[in-house]
Amino acid sequence: MVTAAILGAIWILFPGGIPEVDLLLIPGSQDDMAGENISLTEPSSMLKLLPVPPNGWSLDNSTGSYADNYPQPFTFACGNYTKKSGNGTVNVLIYDSGGKGIIWNSIFNTGFIYDNADGHARTYFYKDLPAWETAKYGPGGNxxxxxIKLDERFGIAITLKNATDSSSLREFADRINIYGIRALGK
Structure with a gap:
């Protein structure tokens, strides 16, 4: 389930196919804090910072873990939410990359942008923090x-399925304690 959430976040970024890169580490990227020995945040600490569901949503389950079977280990907490009326779902993933250039951190250096009938990808700033958004449009729901890149270590990935617009992304993002997450690394 958690691996599916991680792969889903990667898939929505590259709906036309995954480019020829090491998916979870891009060596030499600006984000790769090579040579630094950084202890990863305990998943249980990040679980406490998952957002309280907005009105009309419920938190179904949450989990946290170490992802150590990738080129660079990272830790994460994931919350799975469902809309009480309808079939919309949201997954919120908070991660600590330890400062390594895993894909979410490295994407900001790629310039990956598109906008067509199938969806879009764009970069922007959310509360003065670098962010990107992607969309894949479909008949069963978008x-x-x-x-959101919080700093060189921490980030948040939010995936919304079966939606008519992206407003719930910001609704969930607004409920996340960004400063609390960043403080975990101090």
Whole structure:
């Protein structure tokens, strides 16, 4: 389930196919804090910072774990939410990359942008923090994804499925304690 959330966040970023890169580490990227020995945040600490669901949504389950079977280990907490009326779902992923250039951190250096009948990808700033958003449009409901880069270590990925617009991305993002997450690394 958690691996599916991670792969889903990667898929929504590259709906036409995954480019020829190491998906979870891009060596030499600006974000790769090579040589630094950084202890990753305990998943249980990040779980406490998952957002309280907005009105009309419920938190179904949450989990946290170490992802150590990738080129660079990272820790994360994931919350799965459902809309009480309808079939919309939201997954919120908070991660600590340890300062390594895993894909979510590295995407800001790629310039990956598109906008067509199938969806869009764009970069922007959310509360003065670098962010990107993607969308894949479909007859059964659209899929939207938002990533917020909090600093060189921490980030948030939010995926919204079966939606008519992306407004719930910001609704969930607004409920996340960004400063509390960043303080975990101090």
């Amino acid at each position: 899929v939207y994804s938002m990533h």
